[in-house]
Amino acid sequence: xxxxxxxxFHGEHxxxxxxxxxxxxxxxxxxxxxxxxxxxxxxxxFLREPAREEMxxxxxxxxxxxIPVLFPPNRFQDGTFRLNGKxxxxxxxxxxxxxxxxxxxxDRPWDVPEYGxxxxxxxxxxxxxxxxxxxxxxxxxxxxxxxxxxxxxxxxLSQTVHIVNRGEDPMPCMLAFHTAINAPFSPRxxxxxxxxxxxxxxxxxxxxxxxxxxxxxxxxxxxxxxxxTRISPFFKAMxxxxxxxxxxxxNYMELEDTREKVRFVYDVGTGYKQWMIWNNGAKGGYICPExxxxxxxxxxxxLPNEIKGLIMLEPGEVWTETSRFYVEARNGQPPEEVH
Numbered sequence: 001x002x003x004x005x006x007x008x009f010h011g012e013h014x015x016x017x018x019x020x021x022x023x024x025x026x027x028x029x030x031x032x033x034x035x036x037x038x039x040x041x042x043x044x045x046f047l048r049e050p051a052r053e054e055m056x057x058x059x060x061x062x063x064x065x066x067i068p069v070l071f072p073p074n075r076f077q078d079g080t081f082r083l084n085g086k087x088x089x090x091x092x093x094x095x096x097x098x099x100x101x102x103x104x105x106x107d108r109p110w111d112v113p114e115y116g117x118x119x120x121x122x123x124x125x126x127x128x129x130x131x132x133x134x135x136x137x138x139x140x141x142x143x144x145x146x147x148x149x150x151x152x153x154x155x156x157l158s159q160t161v162h163i164v165n166r167g168e169d170p171m172p173c174m175l176a177f178h179t180a181i182n183a184p185f186s187p188r189x190x191x192x193x194x195x196x197x198x199x200x201x202x203x204x205x206x207x208x209x210x211x212x213x214x215x216x217x218x219x220x221x222x223x224x225x226x227x228x229t230r231i232s233p234f235f236k237a238m239x240x241x242x243x244x245x246x247x248x249x250x251n252y253m254e255l256e257d258t259r260e261k262v263r264f265v266y267d268v269g270t271g272y273k274q275w276m277i278w279n280n281g282a283k284g285g286y287i288c289p290e291x292x293x294x295x296x297x298x299x300x301x302x303l304p305n306e307i308k309g310l311i312m313l314e315p316g317e318v319w320t321e322t323s324r325f326y327v328e329a330r331n332g333q334p335p336e337e338v339h
Contacts, residue, residue, distance in 0.1 A: 002152070004115055004122040009035055010052040012059075015115060017122040020154035027066075030059065032110040032126040032148050035066035037157055037325060043187055046264055046325065048180035048286040064280075064288070065180055067159070068106040071146065073176030074276060074296040075099040077211055081299035084170055084312075088299075090139050097209040102178070104136045105146070123151040143167035144313075156326030163320070165313040172299065173311040173319045176276065176292035179266065181253070183233050183287050186260050191284040193259040195230035198289055199252055200275055201245030204296070211297045212241060230256060234282040241296055242275045253289040261330050271321035273309035291323070 002019040009025050014035070017024045025036040037046045050058040050065045058065055079090040079100035090100035110126040117123070128146040130136055147162040165171040183194045203223065205215040225231040227245070233255065244251050253266040272291035279287045295301055295308035305312070313319060 002117040002120050002122040004117050004124065010050065010055045012055065015112070015124050017124065017150065017152040019120060019122055019152040022152055022154070022156065024150065024152050024157055026124055026126070026150060028112050028126055029109045030062050031068055031106040031108060033062060033066040033068055033106070034150055034157075034159070039327060042260075044185045044264075044327070045182055046185045048182050062107050063102060063178055064286075067180075068102075068178040069148065070176040070178055070290075070292075071103045071105045072140070072172070072174035073103060073290075073292050073294070075101050075210055077209070077297050077300050081297075083172055083299050086141065086169075088140065097211075099209060099211070104139065106178070108136075110148070121151055121153040123149060125149045142169065142171040144171060156324060158322055158324050160322045161320060162318060163313070164318045165315055168315050170312045170314055173313045174294045174298065175319075176272075176290050177323075178288055178290050180286050180288050181255060181264070181266065183255055183285065184257055185255070185264055186257055189257050189259045191232070191234055193257050194233055195256040195258060196226060196233035196287065197230045197254040197256075198226055198242075198275065198277065199245055199247050199250070200227050200277075201243035204241040204243070204274075206239075206241055206296075210239070212295055212301060214301060214303060230254075233279055233287040234284050237282040238277050238279045240277050242277065244270075244273055244275055244291075246270050251291070255287075256330065263328050263330060265324070265326050265328060267324045267326075269321040269323050271319070293319075 004017050007014055007016045012027055013029050014025045014027055021039050021041040023038045023040050027033045027035050036049050048065050079092045081088050094101040113127055115124040126148045130144050143166040145164050149160040151158045163173055202216040204212045205217050207213055222235050251268050251270045255264045268291035274292040276290040294310050298308040298310045301308055
């Protein structure tokens with residue numbers, strides 16, 4: 001049976017979704033962050049959740065827990081770029097690099113026009129309607145609607161994005177999710193039980209401001225292992241940028257727990273043409289495989305749009321993609337048969 005209800009997450013207004021073995025929580029007032037995704041039967045917590053005593057710090061900087069929405073994503077050189085005759089100026093919020101980072105929606109309240117359930121699925125719809133009165137419009141002068149739907153079923157969690165240009169000018173559509181995944185996700189395991197595979201393609205070289213140079217150095221042996229087999233997510237410190245290269249039609253991160261003999265799969269969808277991968281200096285505990293539509297700083301990089309993944313939505317045009325999160329046994333059994 002599925003269920004959805006209003007409640008609290010460490011004192012913060014939340015919607016709780018339930019279906020079968022799974023439970024999830026969304027914080028509409030803090031960036032529509034899906035802050036928890038759990039297998040309550042096996043005590044798995046797949047996403048990095050802030051503890052109760054960490055909530056004040058999380059509210060101040062809600063970037064490294066759950067699934068923050070980055071629109072537009074990652075870094076922009078000097079916080080500015082020019083497209084189609086428009087100049088975009090964002091606040092410099094990363095003093096070390098002198099860049100803007102991570103956009104405008106990860107800490108703002110989102111509207112909840114709809115939520116509900118059927119026999120097996122619970123769902124919630126979250127929306128940002130940007131018009132001339134919206135506080136984002138002065139930075140990103142476009143009329144658009146960003147709809148984010150989360151649905152929970154016995155098959156796992158799905159995330160569907162729907163962005164429509166409601167204005168009269170072409171609009172850059174640049175999106176990522178700073179997804180923070182626990183490694184390990186089981187309380188019975190350690191970092192030594194974790195192996196990771198990600199469908200990366202080529203690595204983008206980054207300069208000392210963490211901006212792409214346009215060059216693509218060859219992948220190192222450990223990166224080839226991460227792409228082709230599996231490797232510890234903490235083999236080496238990563239704050240790396242890659243193209244995506246789907247395998248068998250799927251673009252995904254797979255985190256295997258060798259002790260539990262299960263895999264957590266984050267199938268992001270082929271609409272995300274880039275990855276940022278960050279593991280907090282390889283300290284252990286969590287990894288952020290961040291699906292991204294575009295190259296970092298894409299509007300300022302002199303490459304064709306199709307190479308740097310810069311999507312321009314024409315008036316009335318829609319960009320949409322669905323990502324899935326689920327568990328399977330190492331032999332490929334469906335999640336309900338893992339234990």
